[in-house]
Amino acid sequence: MSSQSWHLISKDGLRFYVLNPTQDIEILFTTRRFRDEGLDHNLDLKEQLAPFELGASLVTMNQTHSDRVIRVDRPGEIEADGCFTSEFRLALSLRVADCVPIFIWDKDSGVVGLAHAGWRGTLAKIALRFAEKVEKETGIPSYRLYYSLGPSIGKCCYEVSEDVLNEFRETWPEANRFFSRKKEGFYLDLRAANCFLLSSVGAVEGASLDICTHCNSKRFYSHRREHGKGRNWGIIVRR
Numbered sequence: 001m002s003s004q005s006w007h008l009i010s011k012d013g014l015r016f017y018v019l020n021p022t023q024d025i026e027i028l029f030t031t032r033r034f035r036d037e038g039l040d041h042n043l044d045l046k047e048q049l050a051p052f053e054l055g056a057s058l059v060t061m062n063q064t065h066s067d068r069v070i071r072v073d074r075p076g077e078i079e080a081d082g083c084f085t086s087e088f089r090l091a092l093s094l095r096v097a098d099c100v101p102i103f104i105w106d107k108d109s110g111v112v113g114l115a116h117a118g119w120r121g122t123l124a125k126i127a128l129r130f131a132e133k134v135e136k137e138t139g140i141p142s143y144r145l146y147y148s149l150g151p152s153i154g155k156c157c158y159e160v161s162e163d164v165l166n167e168f169r170e171t172w173p174e175a176n177r178f179f180s181r182k183k184e185g186f187y188l189d190l191r192a193a194n195c196f197l198l199s200s201v202g203a204v205e206g207a208s209l210d211i212c213t214h215c216n217s218k219r220f221y222s223h224r225r226e227h228g229k230g231r232n233w234g235i236i237v238r239r
């Protein structure tokens with residue numbers, strides 16, 4: 001069944017946000033487990049995915065805040081910050097704790113993918129690199145793509161240095177519109193910047209889950225708040 005909005009589901013005692021933008025495509029986003037409290041580790045994704053029987057077909061990314069996007073057709077670990085596939089039952093994953101998780105799909109061909117965009121990846125325009133690579137390797141034009149953003153740090157909490165502001169201004173003429181100035185400093189709206197990039201090439205926003213990871217400590221890990229204590233996982237799969 002497809003659904004145009006995210007739902008919180010519980011499976012084997014774990015809670016996930018789920019979006020089914022088409023009958024075949026499923027997007028999952030993990031929540032934190034209270035038994036993880038006090039532990040300095042990342043969530044074990046294979047354990048998290050056990051109820052979904054996706055552990056054996058997992059693609060994980062060794063993320064480095066790059067703009068590197070790879071097409072994949074088999075499980076394993078890759079060096080990239082974005083990937084996509086047209087294979088069935090290949091679960092693509094990313095891990096984030098404040099950075100923006102972007103899930104992307106094409107309804108007709110069933111190509112699915114995701115990308116990790118913190119401020120460096122956003123500045124490098126990984127969302128555009130993603131659309132270009134999909135078009136180059138599959139022929140799907142970017143205006144046929146849909147995208148959805150998962151939970152990330154919001155403009156309410158993402159204070160950045162003036163150096164970050166200046167780096168954006170130097171490489172991106174529209175940069176000012178993504179920053180706001182409060183008396184404490186500059187705040188960056190990473191979500192708006194990535195939506196701007198994707199809409200500029202005609203991609204259409206599906207349902208995004210607009211929840212701030214920094215404000216919602218009970219549900220999500222936040223790197224800003226907890227400095228590497230854990231990660232939220234995002235998964236997209238074509239069933």
Ligand SMILES: [Zn+2]
Pocket residue numbers: 153154155156157212213214215
């Ligand atoms: Zn916030």
